Amino acid sequence: MLQIKCPFCGKRDQTEFSYGGDGQITYPALNADEDSWHDAVFLRQNIYGRQIETWQHSHGCRSWLLVERDTVTHEIFSVELAHGDWQKQVEKNK
C-alpha cells in the first residue's frame, strides 16, 4: 500500500487520500482559447516513470498535495502542498 507523508498530518495510508490527476497540467485562464482548454482537460502525458501528480488528503486535513511518484515502481520521492502560499505560511510558523 502506498503511504503518503502529508506535510500537515504525517505519514498516512493511501486510503486516506484521493488521487487527483496529473500535477504537471497548467490550467489556462478561464477566458483562454478552446485549444488550450482542450489540451489541459483532455490530453495527458501519461508518464511511464516519475511524475508529479495531485492527491487530496480527503480523510485528513483535505489539503491538495503535489506528489512525485514513480508510476512503475510506485516509489514516492516527494510530497508538498499544492498551495504554494500555504507552504510559506507553514515554514514561517515553524
Next chain:
Amino acid sequence: MKSERINNVLHPPEITEDLIHFYWNRKKYFARKGDSIAAGLLANNLNIIGRSFKYHRPRGVMSAGVEEAGALVTIGFGARTEPNIRASTTELIDGLHIYSQNAWPSVKHDFGSILNFLGRFFAAGFYYKMFMGVPPFEWGRGTRIWMFFERFIRKAAGLGKSSRLPDPDYYEHLHTHTDILVIGSGPSGLQAAISAAKTGKDVLIVEQDYIIGGSFLNQQDKKELEEQEKLLKKLGVTILTHTTAFGLYDNTTVGLIEIIPSEGRKDLDKKPRQRFNICRANNVILATGAIERVYAFINNDLPGIMSVNSARAYLNRYGILISKNIVICTNNDSAYETAIELKNAGAKVTILEIREQIGDILLRQISGTGINLLLGSGVAKAEKGFNNSTISRIKIVEMTDKGWRYAGTLFCDCLLISAGWSPVIHLASHQNFPINWNEENACFTSFGDAKSVFLVGSAAGIWQQKQCINSAKELFKYNSKQKYKPSLITGGWEKPIAPLYEIRLASIKGKAFVDPQNDVTTSDIRLAHQEGFISVEHMKRYTTLGMATDQGKMGNIIGIALMADALNCSISQVGVTRFRPPYTSISLGALAGRNRQSHFKLIRRTPFNKFSLNNNAVMINSGLWQRPWYYPVQSETLDSAYIREATITRKSVGICDISSLGKIMIQGPDTTEFVNRIYTNSFNSLPVGKARYGIMLRDDGFVFDDGTTWRLANHCYLMTTTTNNASSVMTKLEELLQVRWSNLNVQITSVTDQWGGCAIAGPNSRNLLSKIVDNPVEISNESLPFMGVKQISIQTVICNIARISFSGELAYEIYIPSDYAHSIMELIWSRAQEFDSCLYGLEALGTMRIEKGHVTSAEIDGRVTIEDIGLGRMASMNKDFVGGVLKNRKALTHSHRPQLVGIFPKHKNKSFKVGALLNEAGRLNGHPIGWVTSVTFSPALGHWIALGFIEGGLNLIKGKNIVLSDELRSTFLDVDIVSPHMFDPEGSRLYG
C-alpha cells in the same frame, strides 16, 4: 503403506497421553493433540484422502507443509463447511469433522476414476479442440452445443463443495506497525528476530504454523529451539503463530492472516474466526524457508510417495513412522539425516542416490547404520499393489554412459523423494524483485530489494542450518552506510546437487506428473511445446500447471525444466512465472472483516432520522443516505401516500427533510469572485440577505451541479449542492482553490452535517412558520421576500432561513443546528397540527418538482449542457466561469441536441415509467429520439406526467406524433410533448 505411532524418548509423554478424536467421512478415529489433520489420518493408516482434479486418481499425503497437492479435504459441516483444506498444515482439533472431496460415491471407489482410463484422450488443451459443435466433426453454429457440454464439465471440475448458507462466523481487521517484520520462525527467522531485537528495534515475528520452530520442529534435538524461544520472549519480540504473511505490497506493507484457534471454544459466535492484519513494517525479513521438490517419473503421484523432509516431520514432530519399508531417492545431501533417523526408528531404508558419488562425511555417517545405498540410481516408475491403491514396488534405474538403464524392481511401501529445494521467494516476487536461477544449487533465488526486504536462511538458498542462522546474524551487522547487510553466499552441501527433474525410459510407459493436483503430466508439457506454447506463461496456461490450490509450489520448476529441455536452452532462459499473492489461499471472510451485511457501507442519517421513524416514515437509500421516502398513514401504499402528501402540501402545508443536500460555507475577502467563477450566472449583484439559484459546469462545459447559494454576509456564502454531488463539489472547490487559484483568499468548509435542513412548503407555510419563530415579524413578506435569507431564532436557537422553493409553492428552507434539529422539528410538527398538514418524503418532493419542471440528478446525468435543461439564459455572457470555454464546442451547441421537455400521455388514464423511450410514430426501431427521466402522478394535473429529453426539444418536435415505448415493461402509448413547466408556469404560487 502402513504407518505407526512410535512412543519413545523423543516424544514427551504429555503429547502421547493427550488423546483427541475426529471424524473421517463420518467415522470416528483417534489422534494426538498437536497432530495436523494429515498426521491424524496417517496415524490411522488412512492413505487415500482425495481424488485428483482431472483423472480422479487417488491422492494421499504428499508433504507436511503448504506445498501439499494431494491431501485436500473439507472440514466442518452445514454453514461452517470449509472446502479445500490442506490436511498437512491444518491443526487437528478435537471433534473435527473431515471429509474427502471430489469423489463419488467414496474416495476409495470413485466413479470418476473411469476418467483415468480415458486419460489418453485428455491431453493438455483437449477441451480447446472439441465440444464446440456436434461431434465428431464439430458441426453447427452458435454456443448451444458447448453450453450443453459445459454443464457436465463444470460438474466434473471444481474440487470441494462450498456451503450455500451464510457464513455464521465473523472476522476482524487489525492494523500493525513495526520496525521489523520477520516472516517465518525456523532457525533463521528466530535468529533474525533475536538479532534485530538486540539492536533495539521493535520486532514482530509471524509463523504460519500453529507452533513456532519451522524446521527445528522436524529435528530430534529441540534444545536449540527452546533456548531461542526463551531469548525471544526475554527480548520482548511479538510472536504471532497461525499467521500467514500472504502478500508483500508497496511500501513494505504485508498482508497477514491470523487464524484464531477454535480449540475448545464454546463461544464460536462471540470471537472472530480469523483476523486480517495489515502490517506496515520498515523492514521485512523473509525467513520463509525452502520447499523440497520431487521429480517426474511414472506414477509419481501414488499414495505412499512423499518428500523426504515430510517423513522427517511425521517422525520427529508427530511421532509417526511413516512405513517400515522405505526407499529414499535423492540427488542431494539433505536426505541422509532423515534416512538415518528413519532407520534408527526401526524402518528398513534403501537410498537410491542419483549422484554417482557422495561426500566422505556423508558416507561415514551412514556406514554401519544398515542403510542400503545404491549410487547412480533412481526410480523410473512406481506401481501400486493388487488390492490397494498405494505404492508397493518401484522400478529402479541406474546411470550408464548412455543414460538411464532399467535395473530391476524393488518392493517398498513408501517412497521418499528429494530432488532439491526451492527457496520460498514468493513474497519477493510479489513486488517484482529480481529473481535469478542459481545454477549451482538448481533453484531460483532472490535477494529482495536489498533496501528494505531481505531474505535469510534457506529462503536465500543456504542449506546448512548453522550457515542459515549465521546469515540472519550477519544481516543485522550494519555495513558502513548504516544499511543492513544481506548474505551473498548460497548452498553449503558437501557435494553439489545433481539437478534432476525427470527420469524417463522409452521402455517404461505411464503418466508422470508435474502438477499432481491439476493432473498435469510430463507429456502435457511436451505436447504444449509441440504445439508451440513455449513461453513459460503459455505453458502454464495451456497445461494449467501451477494453477491448482498449491500454485505450483512443488511442480513449477519441473515444468520449467522440461520446457528448457524441450527448447534445448537453460532454465534461466525459460524464466519463471511471476508469483501472485496470496502465498497460500486465504478466506474472503477475513479480507472482508466486519464490513458486511448492514456494515457493508456506512449509513448516513439526517438529524431528523429519529423524528421521521417516529412518524412512520418508510426510509429509502439515496447514495449512502437514508432519507424518508413516504409517510404512510395506516396501510397506505407508496402511491396513495405520496399523492396525499403532495396534495396536502399544495393545498395547505407540508414539511420535508432536506438535510442531505450538500452545504458548503464559503468565506474570505475573495469569496464573491470565487463564487462568480464557479457558477455560470453572476453573483456580483447578489445582496447580503439574498439567495440565488446557480448552475456550475465541469471543465468540459457539461452541467456539474446546481443549487442555491445564500449570501449571509459580505464575505460569507452558504452554498447548497445536490445530495449526489455534495462531496464531489466540495472536492472540486478545494482543488480549484488550492491547486489552480491559490491567489484567491477564500476558505471553504463543509457544513452538511452541522445543519439539519427542512423545507416547509405550501400556502400555509408562512402561517405555520410564524407560530414557530421567536419573532414572527421577521418572516413577513416584506421582511423575508422571495429568495430572501435571514438568521432567525426559534426557541432562541439561531437558524438560517431562506424563502426558496423547490415545490413551486410559497416555501421556506430552514437550517437548524443539528443538535437542536430534532426538538425544533417536533415543535414545528406539533404546531403544524393546527393546519391541514403533512410530512412529505422524497417521492412527493419528486412529484412537485417534476410538476414544476425542476431538474435533479435524474436529468443532470453528466451528459447535459445548460441549454439542454432549458437554463441557457443562466450562462452569463459578461464574465468567465469554469467550463465557459469548452461549453461552446460544436457538439454542445447543436440545435438537435436532446432537450428537457414535459411529457403527458394522450390518454390521461395511462401510466408509464422512467427509462421509457420516445420515438416518432412508425419508427420504433433503432435509437430513440428521446427518453423519460422522471415520472409521477400529478395530483395537481390529475394524470401521469414526466420529464424527459427529446432531440431538438419542444420546438423541433412540434407537429410530430410521439410514441412512448417501454419494451422492457411492455408499455406503448402516444404522448404529447409539452413544456417542462407543467404546473403553474408563471410561478404565481411562489408568492402565496
Next chain:
Amino acid sequence: MTRFSAWEVIKNGFTNQSGWSRQWRDPQPKSNYDIVVIGGGLHGLATAYYLAKNFNLKNIAVVEKGWIGGGNAGRNTTIVRSNYMLKGNREFYEDSLKMWENLSHELNYNVMFSQRSHITLYHTPGALDSAARRYNIMLQTGSDAEIWSRAKLKKEIPHLNYANDARFPIHGALVQKRAGTARHDAVAWGYARAADKLGVDIIQKCEVTAINRKAGKIASIGTSRGKITARKIALAVAGNTSRLWQLADLGNLPIESHKLQAFVTEPLKPLLDHVIVFGVGGAHFYISQSDKGGLVFGGDIDWYKSYAQKGNLHIVQDVSESALSLLPCLGRVKLLRHWSGVVDMSMDGSFFMCKTPLDNLYLNAGWNYGGFKASPASGWYFADLIANDRPNDIIKDHNLERFKTGHHIDESGAGPDPKLHG
C-alpha cells in the same frame, strides 16, 4: 494444420498426440511487411486475422514485446456483454456479441463462450427505472434484455443476499441473457492460430524500440529483433498506448494508464451459474464462476495512475467486502490469486479506433474496462479501417478529435476524469 474436432482428439488419443502441430509458427521477422500490427493481444491478433481473412491480405505481421495474450488478454475477468446504449458503442458491442456467438466455429477453437446471463442488480425501484433506458435501447436496437424481479432472482440464485439487514437490499435486476463469459487465453490462441494459418507472421519477444517518421508517415519501426518497414502500421497496445504514441513523437493522448485487479478463488463445485454485477453505495463488483470452478471477480481500478502489474491491498479488501455482501456464503471460500493489468482509461470511458496525424499509422486504444468483450468487433472494424483507410460508420465517432468537437461518448456521464470510468 490439423483441424480441431472430437474426431482428431480421439484419433490422437491413439497416436500419442503425435498429430498436433504448432498452433502458430515462430517466424523470424522479415524486413518488410504490408501491414505491421503492434501488440499481440486479443485486438492485435484479431485485427491481423480479419485483415487476412476479409481483405485477403498476405504480408502481415503481429509484433509482440512479450508473449501473445500476455497482457490484459490473460488478465481480465472474461465477461462478454453488450449493454451499452450510446450510438456507436451500442452497435459496436452488439456486433461484437454476435461475433462471439459463433467465434468457436469461426476460429475452429473452443473459446468456451458461455451465454449464461449477465445480471446487474438494483437496490431501489428508482435505480432499476433509471437503468431501464439502457436496456430499452438495447431491445429497440435488436439486442436482448429483461427485468428480473426479486422473486425471480430468489428462484434463480437462492444464495444471494436477500436478508433484511443487508445494507442495500436487492430489489431486482436487469438481465442480458445472451451475455456471459469465455475462456480468455483460448481467444488469443484461437486468433493466433487462425491468423497464422492465413499466413500472418506472429512475432513474439519483439519489442518496438523506435518509430521512425519521414514526411508525415512512419518509415520504419525499430524492434528488438531488427528494423521493419511496412506500408501501414497499426497500434493495439492497451496500457502502453501513450508510450508508443510518444515514441512516434506524437505528443499526448486522452488516455491514462491505470491498473485493474482481478481475483480468483480456489476451484469449487458449481456455485454460481451467471455473471452478477453488484454496484451500489460506491461499491463496484462483478463475479462469475469459471468452468474450472474458481470464482472470478473484480472491482474498481486502484484509483491512481500506474503502469505496475501489481495490485494493492485496499482493493483486495473492497472486493472481498462486496463479495461477502452479495454472497454471504463466501466467508469460508478462499482467494487463490489476485493480479492486475494495466488498462487505457480514456477521457469519456470509450475507445479510440481511428486514423492518426500520421498517414499510415492507425490507432486502436482506450478500452477502459471493456477490451475483452470488444475483441472480435475490434479486430473486424480495425482491419476494415486499415484496409480501406477510412472508418466504418459504426466506429466513425471513436476518434481522437471528439474532444475538440464535444462528441463525447460517455456511457456513465462521469466526465473527463479517466479514473471514474469504471
